[in-house]
Amino acid sequence: MRQTGVCMFGLGTSATAAEGQSPAEWLLAFIHESPTAFHAVASIRAQLDREGFTYLPEGAAWEVRPGGAYYTQRNGSSIVAWRVGDEVPCADASTAAGSASSAPYHFQLTASHSDSPAFKVKSTAEVEGPAGYVRLDTEAYGGMMDYTWFDRPLSLAGRVLVRQGSRIESRLVALNRDVALIPSLAIHMNGEVNKGFAPNRASDLYPLISAGDLSAGSLDMLVADALEVEPEQVVARDLFLVNADAGRVWGATSEFVSSPRLDDLMCAYTSLRAFVASDNKNAISVYACFDNEEVGSETKQGVASTLLADVLARVNGALGYRGDDLCRALSASILVSCDNAHAIHPAHPELADALNHPVLNGGLVIKEAANQHYCTDSFSAAALKAVLDDAEIPHQAFANRSDKAGGSTLGNISNMQxxxxxxxxxxxxxxxxxxxxxxxxxxxxxxxxxxxxxxNANICIDGADAIELA
Known part of the structure; x- marks a missing residue:
């Protein structure tokens, strides 16, 4: 296995973990530097650059060779990286023709997502009054637990389009200080609050940013100041309200990790670390991290887009193979879709399946659903379980209670492309x-x-008939 050096996920003035800290503390440093999907992908790109990967823009011609390591990105919020094994052949007359019973090569892929539920700031944002108050007009991005956002200092982060003469450039911004808060109504004014609270997103959830010092136009001034440009240079923005608090490892024996955005930066981070540390000479290893999973993935950079299909087709062509060779390679390939799972809840164990309920610190969870909201079937589960069992690595199973539909994730959406x-x-x-x-x-x-x-496992698949772990 190829060992990697210390990877500092440092961006700007954000906090970073120090050498010698635990994997959980490294995860927290990565999350702290990733307040939005744009920042997460920038941090992933920085790590890949440090590891010697070559950036291939989508608009450039690609040269790909065995033993090479590459990545591309779309929209600044989705990324696909790949390493071609040393023994993966380039196509020639013999390899392109191949054998009727085997593919010329295969992919081993993971996919995670870079986005998390948050409040997105609208284009015209400042809501003035009553009195001297200024609040921000926002809308929910993804499936929010609204009440958890109240009464905590919040920051702003995202992407800003800045005009420099005739050129408009994309810039990342993170204010890195608390500038907003969503205040609760006092219990004296809402005596029934402990019997249930359903906040109105068009009134109750507007974050407060001023008690009188700011006015309309102040948001662009804050952003421009952070970017060291003039407010009139700010053309457009994708700005999110974010919890900028650093996560922490806690518990009497440090059993727990708590942080914003664990779903799904925990999987984005762990799969990245695995990808960078691995060395499979016989496969094309692929790492993918997509934006917009929390809102359905049906965007140009979501997992339902052509991004992954485009990358794999271009890699196939750059190695000299034909279109039907790619189809043969895909038939022999396997994807691990990585998105967090529900642990059994200490106060409500009855809401979990009686038998298929994962626990904290029990290892990776393999998720199944008869309604196909998860892509796992017996064939794919057998392949992964065999790899983990051979390596003596613990794993768990998850299924929804039979009277609950549950959610969906990346795997089946990806398989549509x-x-x-x-x-x-x-x-x-x-x-x-x-x-x-x-x-x-x-x-x-x-x-x-x-x-x-x-x-690292060389997983050789023959249709849906057999799996050989070489």
């Missing part, structure tokens, strides 16, 4: 989609070990 054998996995967590989520601290290292074992 790139059809491969696929298995849905994740790390067990509590309070999914809360402003602060909780997982098991030891599951960070267990997930890295599990996904590294997946990348």
């Amino acid at each position: 790139v059809s491969v054998h696929a298995v849905d996995v994740g790390c067990a967590q509590l309070a999914m989609h809360s402003c602060v989520e909780t997982a098991g601290s030891r599951d960070v290292e267990l997930a890295i070990e599990a996904l590294t074992a997946f990348y």
